[in-house]
Amino acid sequence: MDTAAIEQIVRNVIVQFEKESIRETAAPQSATAERTLPVEISARHIHLSEEHALQLFGKPLAMKRELSQPGQYLSTSRLRLIGPKGVLDNVAVLGPERSSSQVEISMTDARALGIKVPVRQSGDTKGSPGIVLASSSNIVAIEEGVIVAARHIHMSPDDAKYFNVQDKEKVSVRLNGIRPVVLCDVLVRVHRDFRLTLHIDADEANGCGCDGNTTAVILKDKE
């Protein structure tokens, strides 16, 4: 191999290296607008306190399969929700047990059950309506705890750094479904155990025409 050929190879490697470097430094600047969020549609579900789980099933909840957020699982148990106007059967119970029971339904469900339900972040159940929970062997009435889950993004501290957002910050998210929309005021929740996911409910998913191919992108007003 002659010197000119070697020089050419070295020159190519340098050019390639420079391109890679540009790509690496450029990525974080443009990525906020480009990196998509996995979208998960939360179907109606129930979280139970230890006490309610024992009353309804006579034993603690057991795992059927893991969910996307580490430690959370779909249990082997299902319940009937009984409202003043209607019932919803076969509603999933998620584990593990929590400090208090909480029922997350859509507005469509609330209408079918005949109750008026506020849109709230998980855990914020003060003043929300109650409902009757029925298993095949027992019935439990909870005095409050029924909410429509407010949409939110789970992310790790690394993701938060990547997207340049803080815990509890609100962002807008463009959902490129069959009926494209921009969701405003989407709460960001940052925790080291969280896996990057946008959680919306069944009404939001149907209203946006979401399917498995739908992508979501954070739009930050300040940028």
Add this chain to the structure above:
Amino acid sequence: MDTAAIEQIVRNVIVQFEKESIRETAAPQSATAERTLPVEISARHIHLSEEHALQLFGKPLAMKRELSQPGQYLSTSRLRLIGPKGVLDNVAVLGPERSSSQVEISMTDARALGIKVPVRQSGDTKGSPGIVLASSSNIVAIEEGVIVAARHIHMSPDDAKYFNVQDKEKVSVRLNGIRPVVLCDVLVRVHRDFRLTLHIDADEANGCGCDGNTTAVILKDKE
């Protein structure tokens, strides 16, 4: 009254007049961003051809009450929709009769019925699925015509001039409900018989947390 006082009054009137003039000429420029659209939530409903109405009810449709768009009405008749997986009872039939039958449902309904339904503008039913319609006295199977109605804005030519939009143009609309969103690609339909209204379906309404107080504003990209 001395001359100075008269001069002062005249000066005030002129200033007032100029302010009014500014307000008048300024209004049309800023109004696009401010004038709100009435929002109507389209519940599931059925349009029938004359032939199908006669087959199902033995007589033409009769008006129960007028709807917002002139000439359109809620009929006195209701039907059952029968899908492969489920049924929906007591579905409103709208009048007057049309050249072909069309069923407008939400994606939530489509799931309950067990059919896959495209999002389409009214009248665009080619290739859409069929369904079985049942009255108390007869059953009719339609081969196609079931759609999820694509959101749209009805407006008169005067409204179109006011908002500076054309028939068939697509605009974005901010819906200030409990869960604020921007709906993208909303079709504008201009006709001299149309009354200004944004039509969205039940899933979109629930997904946005719309109620009677929700306002909608056109956001035009080009402005």
